Amino acid sequence: MKWMKNLKTYTPPAFTVIRDNDRCIRCKACVEQCSFDATFYDEEEDKVWNWDSNCVSCNRCAAICPTEAITIEKRDYSYRRNYSWESHIDGLKKRAIFGGTPVVSMGNDKPYKIYWDHMLLNASQVTNPSIDPLREPMELKTFLGKKPHSISVENVSLKTKLSPQLELDVPIMFAAMSYGALSYNVVEALGRAAKEMGTFYNSGEGGLNKDHYKFKGNIIVQVASGRFGVHKPYLDVGSAIEIKIGQGAKPGIGGHLPGEKVTETISETRMMPQGSDAISPAPHHDVYSIEDLRQLIYALKEATEYTKPIIVKIAAVHNVAAIASGITRAGADIICIDGFKGGTGASPQVIRDNVGLPIELALAVVDERLRSEGIRQDISIIASGGIRNSMDVVKAIALGADAVYIGTAALLAIGCTMCQQCHTGRCAWGITTQDPHLSKRVNPDIASERLINLLKVWSLEIKETMGAMGINSIESLRGNRLNLRGIDLSDRELEILGILPAGE
Amino acid sequence: MKIVKINEDNCIYCHLCEVACIVEHSQSKDIIKAFKKEERPIARCSVEFNYPLSLSIMCRHCDDAPCMEACQNGAMHRDERGYVTVDSNKCVGCWMCVMACPYGVIKRDTRREVWGLSTKCDACPDRKIPACVEACPNNALTFEEI
Known part of the structure; x- marks a missing residue:
């Protein structure tokens, strides 16, 4: 054995790697692929060993093994059963041993209620015809931005001056994931897929590598509290500018990029020293009120000569409806609401697991509030x-969203297995790493093709369900809550979601 | 003529090209039998590594193949498909081809029957796409027309 376990830092391994010796041909592919030092080969014994405590269950070894000799199992809990304590013992011990709060990644993984799974969609029967999307035209084109209250026409042309709009061929965009959190190849793949599918990739708060300026026209640039990599050419590349106030995975705190991931190119792009943690301030220090936000929005509009819509991204929190109303009045063209299941590259575990609201509820109350105040057309x-899937998109749009962002879903398409190790920078799938050897594991040609496939399939699925409802344009589905029915929900939940119970 | 193109930017150092090559040139063409039961052929491609670079290299089937020049009795020849292959009936194991190859991709066979004879990539005569190309999980090897 290569290591010896030490009681001083011991917490029980979470996974066991089981290797079928009859199938293992000692090709050592798994040894090379494991980036967490959990697999090694002993030449003397001619045997592949595993160090289970290091295994994060990323499944890279199992996926690469040509003989399917490897299975990874969740270790059964070996402490005495205790309902109220058992999921907290290891976390508590880790804090006591290492003296720090655990940083985790990906989205909230606690078993909170998922409202998407409690909503059912409608379909046309007899009294109204359903539409076949393979035979009849269907419209998914979406425009994001401020819409006029009324329009006036003169000589067959539009007299009203329209605000700048984002034009999307599919109402699905790639969420803000920065270069730094993601590897170069993944950004390349997301950019290419966005270009091909007529949608947008959000650069996140880490600036944009000069090589990726070629995606101009399909990039949303983000201005976050750290202001990393923000300069005039960067703003000019974006089709829209997103002010990030909060993120669903970690409302109330700023972005984290561990120093391990700040390599030379990242430091250049972010304009910060190599190897230092990039910890964005929790608030924007120039935004302490809606009035301040208005100033920032108009500063950015001024800087880009009023040619680009401004997005304000907030995490779904308790007073989200009132905040959204304020943001609309502050002059934002688009608001992004990020639910607590949203992912992250690094977040303190306590925040990720306990702060925020489900997006379904937040979306419903925001849409309702903006409509009741008569300002829904001022903001998308x-x-x-x-x-997680195309039906979540349909339900979100029926609840009042104009479009959705997908982050985790896009990474899953590239290969991610949600092992929640993004913050370590050792991603065995080459996605959230800056190691030049590991990041080669994502081939942008393959990854962009998979992303394009995903968006195409989702589009078709959306069209199919829209057709079943007898709707041929996504515009007619927007805010169409009559096509939703709740199941297994309390009266109060139905009221908040603004939908009827199934059967009514 | 198609040749295996090496894209080193995509190589992930998994060695599956070598595994596939061994299986393809084994008696049973069964991965577990090839590795565990039979006399194992050597891989005709080999993965080189120098962090962060890695790449799999195999015979380039050169137009002016130095190995063919060096071969004293015509064992190293160009077959009807255009690939440089070695005729084991003619090879005497002098290893001049091994010396001449600028890529170092010609090896000595280790199987008893053909021990010491030259062995190299034969572009998988029984397959449409060479085994290494098919096995590569990241398109680091592609089979392309030149």
Whole structure:
């Protein structure tokens, strides 16, 4: 054995790697692929060993093994059963041993209620015809931005001056994931897929590598509290500018990029020293009120000569409806609401697991509030955080969203297995790492093709369900809550969601 | 003529090209039998590594193949498909081809029957796409027309 376990730092391994010796051909592919030092080969014994405590269950070894000799199992809990304590013992011990709060990644993984799974969609029967999307035209085109209250026409042309709009061929965009959190190749793949599918990739708060300026026209640039990599050419590349106030996975705190991931190119792009942690301030230090936000929005509009819509991204929190109303009045063109299931590259575990609201509820109350105040047309809504499949997209749009952001779903398409190790920078799938050897594991040609496939399939699925409802344009589905029915929900939940119970 | 193109930017150092090559040139063409039961052929491609670079290299089937020049009795020849292959009936194991190859991709066979004879990539005559190309999980090897 290569290591010896030490009681001083011991917490029980979470996974066991089981190797079928009859199948293992000692090709050592798994040894090379494990980036967490959990697999090694002993030449003397001619045997592949595993160090289970290091295993994060990323499944890279199992995926690469040509003979399917490897299975990874969740270790059964070996402490005495205790309902109230058992999921907290290891976390508590880690804090006591290492003296720090655990940083985790990906989205909230606690078993909170998922409202998407408690909503059912409608379909046309007899009294209204359903539409076949393979035979009849269907419209998914979406425009994001401020819409006029009324329009006036003169000589067959539009007299009203329209605000700048984002034009999307599919109402699905790639969420803000920065270069730094993601590897170069993944950004490349997301950019290419966005270009091909007529949608947008959000650069996140880490600036944009000069090589990726070629995606101009399909990039949303983000201005966050750290202001990393923000300069005029960067703003000019974006089709829209997103002010990030909060993120669903970690409302109330700023972005974290561990120093391990700040390599030379990242430091250049972010304009910060190599190897130092990039910890964005919790608030924007020039935004302490809605009035301040208005100033920042108009500063950015001024800087880009009023040619680009401004997005304000907030995490779904308790007073989200009132905050959204304020943001609309502050002059934002688009608001992004990020639910607590949204992912992150690094967040303190306590925040990720306990702060925020489900996007379904936040979206419903925001849409309702903006409508009741008569300002819904002043702003478009992007729902984000926990959109897992095309039906979540349909339900989000029916609840009032104009479009959605997908982050985790996009990474899953590239290969991610949600092992929640993004913050370590050792991603065995080459996605959230800056190690030049590991990041080669994502081939942008393959990854962009998979992303394009995903968006195409989701589009078709959306069209199919829209057709079943007898709707041929996504515009007619927007805010169409009559096509939703709740199941297994309390009266109060139905009221908040603004939908009827199934059967009514 | 198609040749295996090496894209080192995509190589992830998994060695599956070598595994596939061994299986393809084994008697049973069964991965577990090839590795565990039979006399194992050597891989004709080999993965080189120098962090962060890695790449799999195999015979380039050169137009002016130095190995063919060096071969004293015509064992190293160009077959009807255009690939440089070695005729084991003619090879005497002098290893001049091993010396001449600028890529170092010609090896000595280790199987008893053909021990010491030259062995190299034969571009998988029984397959449409060479085994290494098919096995590569990241398109680091592609089979392309030149």
